Amino acid sequence: MRTPRWKTLSGAVLRVLAVWLVSSLTLLVLAALLPDFRLQSPSGDSLTRTAFTAGLGAGAFGLLSALVWPVLVRALLLVPAFVLGLLVFFLNGTLLLVALNLIPEPRGQAAPETAVIVAAAMSAASSATSTFLAVRNDEAYHRRLVRLAGRRGRAAVPGPVTPGTVFLQLDGLGHDLLRAATHGDRPLMATVAGWTGGSHRLTPWHTDWSSQTGASQLGILHGSNEDLPAFRWYEKESGALIVSNRPTSAAELQRRAVERTGDGGLLAHDGASRGNLFSGGADQVALVMSVAARRDKHNRSRAGYFAYFSDPANATRTAVSFVAEVVRELVQSLRARFRRETPRVKRGGLYPVLRAFATIVERDVVIAAVIGDMLAGRTAVYADLVGYDEVAHHSGPGHRDTHQVLRSLDRAVALIAKVARHAPRPYRIVLLSDHGQSHGVTFLDRYGLSLADLVRAGCGLPVPRRAGRTPSGAEAREAARAALHRPEGKERQGGSHPLVLTSGNLGLVSFPDVPGRITREELDRRHPALLGTLANHPGIGFVLVRSGKHGAVVLGPAGAEHHLDTGHITGADPLAAFGPGAAEAVRRTDRFPHAADLMINSAYDPVTGTVHAFEEQIGSHGGLGGAQSRPFLLWPVELTPPTPDGEPLTGAEQVHRVFRRWLSEAAGPRQPVRPEADELRRSWQDSA
Template sequence: MRNAGAALLRVLTVWAVSTLTMLLLAMVMPGFRLQSADGDSLTQLGRVAALGAGFFGLLNALVWPWLVRALLLVPALVLGLLVFLLNGSLLLVALSAVPQGRGEASPAVAAVVAAVMSVASSGTATLLAVRDTGAQRRRMRRLAGWRATRGQPAPRSRTPGTVFLQLDGVGYELLCEAIGGERPLMPTLAAMCGTTHRLTPWRTDWSSQTGASQLAILHGSNENVPAFRWYEKATGEVIISNRPSDAAELQRRATERSGHPGLLAEDGASRGNLFTGGADQVALVLSVAVRRGRRQRSRAGYFAYFADPARAARTALSFVAELGREVGQALGARLRGERPRVPRGGLYPLIRAFATVVQRDVVTASVAGDILNGRTAVYADLVAYDEVAHHSGPRGRDTRQVLARLDRCVASLAQAIRYAPRPYHLVLLSDHGQSQGETFRARYGVSLEQLVRAGSGQPVEPPRPLCRPNASGEPAGAEARNAARAALHRPEESPEPPGGPARRRGAPVVLGSGNLGLISFPGLSGRASAEAIAARHPGLLRRLADHPGIGFLLVRSELHGPVVLGAGGAQHRLATGEVRGADPLAPFGPGAAEAVLRTARFPDVADIMVNSSLDPETGEVHAFEDQVGSHGGLGGEQSRAFLMSPIALSAPGGDTGAELVGAESVHGVLRRWLAEAAARPAEPRAGAPTPAAS
């Protein structure tokens, strides 16, 4: 009875706030009226507002979820824009039900009034639920789109579940700065580190980017993934890690090599990732974006998100605010003369708003739903920081704001864990870091493609404008771009870059993957040797190796196998370890030779692999794409990612404390932790909220 009375009080209070909000809006908004032409008493106005607010609340509770479900096949971002129109339509229906036709509003005004009322009622319900754990649990389940089976809550369990939350692109050094000091930028993570969690760095592969790292973390193998994008001579196609069809193929290959479906095969969920990890439940996963099965739609998580009109309205407003923020920040950077800097026009503001608002909010809500539903393992990727850092720099003013918002996402998931039907281990990790630096073309006035074409006797095309397709054929911001395209139901972009091998017979294919460049010669079969390249294009290798913006080249010698070439004729013969001249790999630190040698053995490694130079004092590199914050090769902070793991789990490096090297080793650690969680039921938590039927 007490619970029923408290619930009734909350309903009445929310209704009262909605009524008051409607009255105030009717007073201040032209085109919105709650009284007759002859005027009404305040009592009559209050009655009309109460009836209108009540009808609107019922429609939101009963009709809205079904309306959104019916429109699930509408492109996700279009559905987000339709939120105002749909919610306004429900308000018009509610006003039409008011006796004597006193409610009246134009469609545009109705949309605004509905959004304000939804936000006000949602905020009131949240405040009322703060001290009521049962109501708080039900509210979080509802906001996460949680649906219990046959109306029953998920069963309680003492076996811990595990949530792996990837903060895309956040490097180890950057995180240490963000959680350090008296007023840390990320206070939630700062409170966790050293109390409940330990912080550990791990070293990425040479290809320090999401495609290679996440494929190995989720599926156990990134064999033959030399970069974010590469040219396969056998098929004559360019493979791009975040193109849905290519992601599906890479996942199939990795599953075949590893011999198991993935990290999340046992009651797992994959949210916002490139790959599924073998999970049965997926949302915003690119490798299944082209599928249409009920449980394999990558956009399935959008329903859970947009089912709450108040939250949908808030995110739509945040999306617009983020657009304005990006325009203002880009203008401010130009006025201050910040360097390095790249243009941030075109579609980039929309892509940034999608990554920092829509993708972030939908993924967070999906994970909260998984937690409240008691799922065993969840892996989610928040891409917001990585996308902004590419254009604003790893430590720009813009990225600091994004990091603070990501910290709040972690706090909201920690709150959801309090109300979960089982204990949870929350593991935070990154797939790579980011290194800052002026782009190769901005620094030296020539692109890598122009340099290669000039050195190989090909006609040199004029430079492409910045923020247009780069050497890889993809515009800046491509990492989040394909996720946005999938959300919009847009078809995949052409797998062949503009002016690609089919149109330029005999010309080299030059691709960029951060500060890693890949040069392939379609006219030379198989992996072309250094000798064959020198015979076909005399002087090209030396011209590249001696360039001040290039740190080293990887080629295959017929005599010595894989060889790293540096300036002044220096060589590092990887098969034997023999070094002639100054070691080209020395500036890139310990482990560089092993990382390069591993990639050199991949079947589809490019004929020439190019790594930009590194400033040993500043850690700056030069991206072959239009990015001031980049990753993909060696040099700087991009190769140092982090793991923040619960102290209750074993140390990442085991008893020896060995350094984790390569994403495949991280996969092994995460699998070990899942096994530990399954084998060690947790003790009942003191003061934990008691589950209540929903």
């Protein structure tokens, strides 16, 4: 039964008055506590007059926040959206000073730095009051959350009876770590722990050789991650360096996937993509890298920033959390240094800011967008929360520094589940990760030289005396660049020397002056010591090279070889330690047109689960070995099992087919199941 209009209006008026009263009381308390803030004339005023002045100031501040703040946010988004988080305090303080100057017979005065504190406290108080009152009224709660998602003025209408689906990706959280975080008397993730074994079922799945977000998300959202050999790689025919999380590269990878499959993507029917590298064919996008490079009216990727930050209370809360996260990282980094924890990587420079951007700003904006999608009744939503992955890279996958991030992710899941009760249609929430992370000391710290230096030494080239270090925070760094509209990062390309690129514990070596993929025989003629130097190094697990005589060959120490085309093995199988699916994963990558001349996987200890990242990461992913290849899928029991009879779920493309089936079960014939990816891949290869 619809609530009478007069009752709705009277409730809204009462809520406005309550927020006004709380804001006025907050002003009075702050005026009594802060020496540089007053609400009285120099000669003093009565309590009644002071209270009246506080009411005028609170009313003016609230009115300015409602009318002026959204305009300021939209204007700032025309420059860089990321700067908004850094200017929130200044803007709020400025609005308060303007509000105080609007009081007749100037009685309100505040020092600029004090105005910032007062404005932040008022925004927090009004937000808390408004939220408390709203959650006690379903319609008010609905309207508030829709407004926070940027959908003002849309009337609530009954939604479809068929369930929608929210796919929530907890980036980088491996299956075994999720189990550890959901077990015990006081689990880190209490909400998810309550789901496991109850309303949901937990199962692992296995990534492809390239165990990183670009390969996994492209396969999951678009049904094909063919010819995506790593996080970054060099394409000889064009001289282009492809980096999965850069806007131009992500747009090109998505275009290729759509061309191969002939399908728009998992989210093409009434879908939304939030915080992802790729759109999945969704019309509604926010913080999606593949559309971030557009400069036309059709690019709504940054609309998520405006939708969230247009509420000054949201902006203040996120800014406070942002600063707190920067301080937390500084404290945690110092603690690790004082305790001389090992392994350890440098965490200075911009990393504390990048971490706060990933764990706070992106998280808050993505969650608000997902809430708006659910209240709008969208059929399918796919969102990525990247905070855990960023922190685990620098602290380690199971380090205590990640515990606070896991708790915040659990709270996000709980909030989304609560909002589902107010949505116009039922929702199924599927939790998943795109990969895990494997721990271990870096290759550089363990052996004193980088992979690039080792390759140069094997080629007889001079090696720098001081090994260079790769920049940290690469994933959050590119997200921040996109938010800032800054130029994409550049790396060295081309030349006659070997080009060495790294993706976690996976290394790629290309010889730009050699057309096509160099053969083992040609490489032995050019650099006779290179393959032996790499294959026999204790920090390297195996090397993939293409032989003109034997096809794909995997090289290991002491002359070990695994001929992938015939299955012939000489000596100890170099792939044995990496599990039964390793040979097929490497064989598939070898068929990619843009596989590097040499594909190098670091050593892996199956007892400790450690790998040696070729980047500055003590929690890494990108290759084979350990937890990085074993993400999870937590799915509602009302859905059909991912695979029959508990068969292994392998590869992002198979996960895509499972998700297609689940959407089809809910939506009927409107969600046709796409043909098998293998058949589409073969047809694409034939046409290419």
